[in-house]
Amino acid sequence: MAEIKILTKKPMTFKGPFRVDEFCGLIRRFAKERNYFMVEENNQEDVLPDGNQIVMDVNLSKQLSDYAKGVIDVHIHMHGCTDKVLEIEGQKQKCQVGTIDVECVAKMESDYRNRYENKGFSFLFRTISDKFIRRDITHQQNDSCTKDCTDLAGELKSYLNMHRFKLDDREKMSEPEEKA
Numbered sequence: 001m002a003e004i005k006i007l008t009k010k011p012m013t014f015k016g017p018f019r020v021d022e023f024c025g026l027i028r029r030f031a032k033e034r035n036y037f038m039v040e041e042n043n044q045e046d047v048l049p050d051g052n053q054i055v056m057d058v059n060l061s062k063q064l065s066d067y068a069k070g071v072i073d074v075h076i077h078m079h080g081c082t083d084k085v086l087e088i089e090g091q092k093q094k095c096q097v098g099t100i101d102v103e104c105v106a107k108m109e110s111d112y113r114n115r116y117e118n119k120g121f122s123f124l125f126r127t128i129s130d131k132f133i134r135r136d137i138t139h140q141q142n143d144s145c146t147k148d149c150t151d152l153a154g155e156l157k158s159y160l161n162m163h164r165f166k167l168d169d170r171e172k173m174s175e176p177e178e179k180a
Helices: 020-033 120-133 135-164
Strands: 003-018 037-048 051-063 068-088 091-110 174-178
Touching: 003 020, 003 135, 020 037, 020 051, 020 068, 020 135, 051 091, 051 135, 068 135, 091 135, 120 135
Parallel strands: none
Antiparallel strands: 003 091, 003 174, 037 051, 051 068, 068 091
């Protein structure tokens, strides 16, 4: 059985204008640049009286070695989304206005192929090597996965913050906030 260690969580909330296709494209581009394998586990859109609701779960995974794998889970919940046409630099662009809740969670999976759980000696060898031999490598892999999660959350926050200033009629919009 694989051991899963949660390294960090980066939640944020934003209310304002955004484009769903650009937001999803940002995650795809990040996955491609950092060599993550992207799986969109859930993509659901509901039409409600107060606006559309979109729920997406994206799983980014990167094989760091034959023993460890870094995983970033991105949960996106957009609610109250209504379409609006904005004039930006003389061009009309269609965007959505609503609330986005994003949570990025970095995890480290070790022994994800279940090679070291079958026999007692291999389990003992794995435990000793983790604590004494591979400790530096494990810390580097944890730091790499944590940094990638923090970078992804920062890019998403920057994108949403950029779109906050594009609204013409100066409605009260909030800055992307990180939850505690």
